[in-house]
Amino acid sequence: MSSRRAGEDALIQELLRNAPRGSRLIAGPGDDCAVIGRPRDPVWSLMKTECLVEGVHFRSDDAPRLIGRKLLARALSDFAAMGGGEPRHALVTLAAPPDCTMDRLRGIYSGLGSFARRYGVGIVGGETSRTVAGFFLSVSVIGEIEAKRCVFRSGAKSGDAVFVTGRLGGSIKGRHLRFEPRLEEARWLTARFKLGAMMDLSDGLGSDLPRLTGASRVGYRIDSAMLPRATGASPEQAWADGEDYELLFTISRRQVANLMTQWRRAFPRLNLTRIGEIVRDRGTREGGFPISGYDHFAER
Amino acid sequence: MSSRRAGEDALIQELLRNAPRGSRLIAGPGDDCAVIGRPRDPVWSLMKTECLVEGVHFRSDDAPRLIGRKLLARALSDFAAMGGGEPRHALVTLAAPPDCTMDRLRGIYSGLGSFARRYGVGIVGGETSRTVAGFFLSVSVIGEIEAKRCVFRSGAKSGDAVFVTGRLGGSIKGRHLRFEPRLEEARWLTARFKLGAMMDLSDGLGSDLPRLTGASRVGYRIDSAMLPRATGASPEQAWADGEDYELLFTISRRQVANLMTQWRRAFPRLNLTRIGEIVRDRGTREGGFPISGYDHFAER
Numbered sequence: 010m011s012s013r014r015a016g017e018d019a020l021i022q023e024l025l026r027n028a029p030r031g032s033r034l035i036a037g038p039g040d041d042c043a044v045i046g047r048p049r050d051p052v053w054s055l056m057k058t059e060c061l062v063e064g065v066h067f068r069s070d071d072a073p074r075l076i077g078r079k080l081l082a083r084a085l086s087d088f089a090a091m092g093g094g095e096p097r098h099a100l101v102t103l104a105a106p107p108d109c110t111m112d113r114l115r116g117i118y119s120g121l122g123s124f125a126r127r128y129g130v131g132i133v134g135g136e137t138s139r140t141v142a143g144f145f146l147s148v149s150v151i152g153e154i155e156a157k158r159c160v161f162r163s164g165a166k167s168g169d170a171v172f173v174t175g176r177l178g179g180s181i182k183g184r185h186l187r188f189e190p191r192l193e194e195a196r197w198l199t200a201r202f203k204l205g206a207m208m209d210l211s212d213g214l215g216s217d218l219p220r221l222t223g224a225s226r227v228g229y230r231i232d233s234a235m236l237p238r239a240t241g242a243s244p245e246q247a248w249a250d251g252e253d254y255e256l257l258f259t260i261s262r263r264q265v266a267n268l269m270t271q272w273r274r275a276f277p278r279l280n281l282t283r284i285g286e287i288v289r290d291r292g293t294r295e296g297g298f299p300i301s302g303y304d305h306f307a308e309r
Numbered sequence: 310m311s312s313r314r315a316g317e318d319a320l321i322q323e324l325l326r327n328a329p330r331g332s333r334l335i336a337g338p339g340d341d342c343a344v345i346g347r348p349r350d351p352v353w354s355l356m357k358t359e360c361l362v363e364g365v366h367f368r369s370d371d372a373p374r375l376i377g378r379k380l381l382a383r384a385l386s387d388f389a390a391m392g393g394g395e396p397r398h399a400l401v402t403l404a405a406p407p408d409c410t411m412d413r414l415r416g417i418y419s420g421l422g423s424f425a426r427r428y429g430v431g432i433v434g435g436e437t438s439r440t441v442a443g444f445f446l447s448v449s450v451i452g453e454i455e456a457k458r459c460v461f462r463s464g465a466k467s468g469d470a471v472f473v474t475g476r477l478g479g480s481i482k483g484r485h486l487r488f489e490p491r492l493e494e495a496r497w498l499t500a501r502f503k504l505g506a507m508m509d510l511s512d513g514l515g516s517d518l519p520r521l522t523g524a525s526r527v528g529y530r531i532d533s534a535m536l537p538r539a540t541g542a543s544p545e546q547a548w549a550d551g552e553d554y555e556l557l558f559t560i561s562r563r564q565v566a567n568l569m570t571q572w573r574r575a576f577p578r579l580n581l582t583r584i585g586e587i588v589r590d591r592g593t594r595e596g597g598f599p600i601s602g603y604d605h606f607a608e609r
Contacts, residue, residue, distance in 0.1 A: 021437045024403075024414060028422035031398050031431015043433035045398060056433060058400040058449055064441035098331050098345060100358040102447050103324075114324060122328035131331015133343035133356060137321050141364035142442040147402050149358055149449030 018220065039224060040162050041090035041208055044154075053159060055094045055152045059083040063144035067186070073116025075186040076146070078124045080117075083211070084150045085128060085190035086254045090209035091161075093196030094154035096128060101135035104145040117146070128192070158199035160258070165206035165225035167289040169259035172268075173282055177214060178242025178250045185252040195256060197275055202268055205259035205287070213251040214284075215300045221257060222287065222294075231285035231296030245298045259287055318520065339524060340462050341390035341508055344454075353459060355394045355452045359383040363444035367486070373416025375486040376446070378424045380417075383511070384450045385428060385490035386554045390509035391461075393496030394454035396428060401435035404445040417446070428492070458499035460558070465506035465525035467589035469559035472568075473582055477514060478542025478550045485552035495556060497575055502568055505559035505587070513551040514584075515600045521557060522587065522594075531585035531596030548598045559587055 025038045035053060036044040046053035059080065061067055067076050081099065088094040101121065105114065125132055130150065174191055191209070198204060206225050210217050214236070222229050236247040260268060265283065272281045285296060325338045335353060336344040346353035359380065361367055367376050381399065388394040401421065405414065425432055430450065474491055491509070498504060506525050510517050514536070522529050536547040560568060565583065572581045585596060 020414070021435055024418040024437075025401075025422075025432055025435060028418065028432035029426040029430065031429065031433065034398075034431055034433055037431075037433045038435060043398065043400065045433065054451075056398060056400055056449075056451065058402050058434065058436055058447070060402045060404060060436050060438055060447070062404050062438050062440050062445075065438055098334075098343065098356060100343065100356055100449055101325075102358050102360045104360060104362050104445055114320070118324040118328065122325075125331075126329040129331065130329065131334055131337075132325055132328035133331065133334055133337045133345065134358065135321055135325060135338065136358055136360050137324075138360055138362050138365055140362050140443050140445070143440050143445070145362075145404055145440070145443070145445045147358075147360070147447045149356075149400055151354075151356065151451055 036161055041087040042094065044091065044159060046156065051156055052153050053156050055088060055091060055154055056149065057084045057087045058147060058149040059087070060145065060147040071186060073113045074120030077117035077119065077121030079186050080146050080148050081121050081124050081130070082188060082190050082254070084148050085192060086209040086211070088150070088152060089191045089195040089256065090207055091154055092158040092199040092204070092207065093192055094152050096130045096150045096152040098131045098133045099125060099148055099150045101132060102147040103135070104138040104140045106140050106142055106144055109144065160199060160204045160207040162206050162208050162221050162224035164204070165221060165227050165259040165287045166261070167227055167287055168262055169205045169287040170262055170265050170283050171229060171231070171257070171259050171285045171287060173210065173214065173237065173255050173257050173284055175253065175255040175280055176237045176239040177210070177253050177255065178246035179239045180250060180252040184239070188254040190254065191256045194276060194279065198258070201271065202260060202264055205261065207256060207258035210253040210255045210257050211251060213249050213253070214257065215248045215297055217257060219294060226291055228288045228290045228293030229285055229295070230288055230293065233296045233298065235282060235284045237280045237282040248298045249300050336461055341387040342394065344391065344459060346456065351456055352453050353456050355388060355391060355454055356449065357384045357387045358447060358449040359387070360445065360447040371486060373413045374420030377417035377419065377421030379486050380446050380448050381421050381424050381430070382488060382490050382554070384448050385492060386509040386511070388450070388452060389491040389495040389556065390507055391454055392458040392499040392504070392507065393492055394452050396430045396450045396452040398431045398433045399425060399448055399450045401432060402447040403435070404438040404440045406440050406442055406444055409444065460499060460504045460507040462506050462508050462521050462524035464504070465522060465527050465559040465587045466561070467527055467587055468562060469505045469587040470562055470565050470583050471529060471531070471557070471559050471585045471587060473510065473514065473537065473555050473557050473584055475553065475555040475580055476537045476539040477510070477553050477555065478546035479539045480550060480552040484539070488554040490554065491556045494576060494579070498558070501571065502560060502564055505561065507556060507558035510553040510555045510557050511551060513549050513553070514557065515548045515597055517557060519594060526591055528588045528590045528593030529585055529595070530588055530593065533596045533598065535582060535584045537580045537582040545598045549600050
């Protein structure tokens with residue numbers, strides 16, 4: 010794993026290594042959301058922050074409404090990844106350069122507000138600031154999840170089957186601004202099946218799968234011919250492209266047949282693809298393609 | 310009120326006007342923290358987000374440890390302002406330009422982590438991103454407060470005395486990087502007295518007092534000769550300078566003598582100054598000095 014995001018992932022881990030964790034932390038940095046509660050509580054709290062930077066996560070000419078929508082959708086995708094949590098309240102921060110128009114700001118908040126309403130999320134506060142240069146957006150969402158359906162990255166077991174929802178690759182052509190967080194699908198899954206590990210695909214299967222197997226201390230074998238590809242995407246792109254916002258999860262082999270049957274009935278229009286298996290040896294990372302990329306922070 | 314921050318304040322209010330509020334919101338945008346709960350719950354949840362932008366809230370040559378410290382201290386000052394809430398968990402987002410060194414990043418997180426540990430706050434997650442230009446930090450803190458000690462901006466009553474803690478003005482010379490959030494003082498106050506309204510002074514008394522009286526639908530009369538001034542600060546600076554992070558609160562007149570006596574015993578080294586009174590007529594804004602400033606967003 011040598012992508013830019015892999016470097017940022019290692020960076021945040023290093024920077025937070027010596028930070029205090031506080032009390033009642035069930036999962037912290039390194040999972041999709043922070044999970045807070047006591048082990049025996051029936052319901053746990055979830056917290057997630059996401060940011061968008063102009064020129065990195067969106068372009069200046071992207072529709073403002075879609076930028077606001079994407080900001081919240083990214084965070085809700087992490088609520089899906091924990092097993093289908095319930096997002097409740099959000100804080101929004103916006104730092105805009107001097108040449109930003111009121112119309113653009115209104116568009117961003119309008120897109121964000123509509124999306125929040127659709128998912129029952131209250132926007133309960135926020136900050137604005139000017140910047141000397143650059144446009145920056147951040148959202149923090151709190152909510153909850155029933156403890157029994159919470160799925161961590163660390164729960165994959167040797168022999169589990171590996172699944173992804175949807176089709177991968179080429180999201181940058183537009184899907185990254187319009188994707189639907191897989192909350193409904195995640196809730197459906199955790200209501201019916203015992204999953205091993207789960208996460209959302211934000212940085213590309215080739216970066217995220219090693220992250221999941223790393224957290225679970227296992228390895229993987231992928232059949233790259235099986236990767237479900239978005240229209241026009243090559244197998245390499247399905248493996249390496251980021252921003253799919255699909256679910257990646259593992260499940261014991263004995264549940265596979267039942268899962269596939271029930272899934273087709275519940276979500277006839279959404280792919281669910283078995284792409285490989287979890288193996289015991291951590292060093293085993295078979296299938297997939299080499300990932301190259303510029304690591305923003307790594308060389309410093 | 311025509312300061313830059315007044316414009317940003319109006320901006321966030323406008324942008325959030327049509328956003329959904331979600332369920333169980335006791336106080337939302339416009340108070341120091343979002344307050345979430347049911348009216349009869351004994352304990353409410355608090356949420357707050359704060360951001361720091363390079364060139365706006367800190368300079369490139371400020372010590373990294375103090376930048377990280379300031380980020381969290383600003384949010385904790387808002388927890389103080391609600392009546393002395395208990396901050397519990399925080400998420401940190403950092404977006405840094407390509408020329409940012411690892412040493413600087415480590416310094417920022419180290420300052421933030423030490424301060425978090427001192428206040429019992431767990432850093433439970435975060436994001437990093439590169440930016441094309443500019444350095445941006447954001448923190449979101451969740452915690453709680455006993456409902457009976459929660460103080461809103463909207464509770465000032467005609468006849469209340471108006472108080473500030475500490476000394477005002479000239480914070481930019483260095484205090485803005487080293488201030489202590491008034492959590493202990495706020496908890497002491499709300500354990501012993503029934504306050505009218507309270508907020509922290511982040512944008513200067515001249516901007517923040519009208520905000521408090523506006524939320525309470527009352528007016529004020531200030532004796533500007535009474536303003537407690539930091540060493541070297543003029544009365545005008547004590548009125549207009551931002552980033553004091555002191556407490557501004559109102560309390561009924563009959564509690565004043567008792568408050569002053571007990572305060573001197575509890576906090577012999579910290580000023581508590583009665584600077585004026587609340588009046589019924591909303592249009593009355595006497596004392597103070599004219600405030601002029603460039604409003605970043607207002608003309609667009």
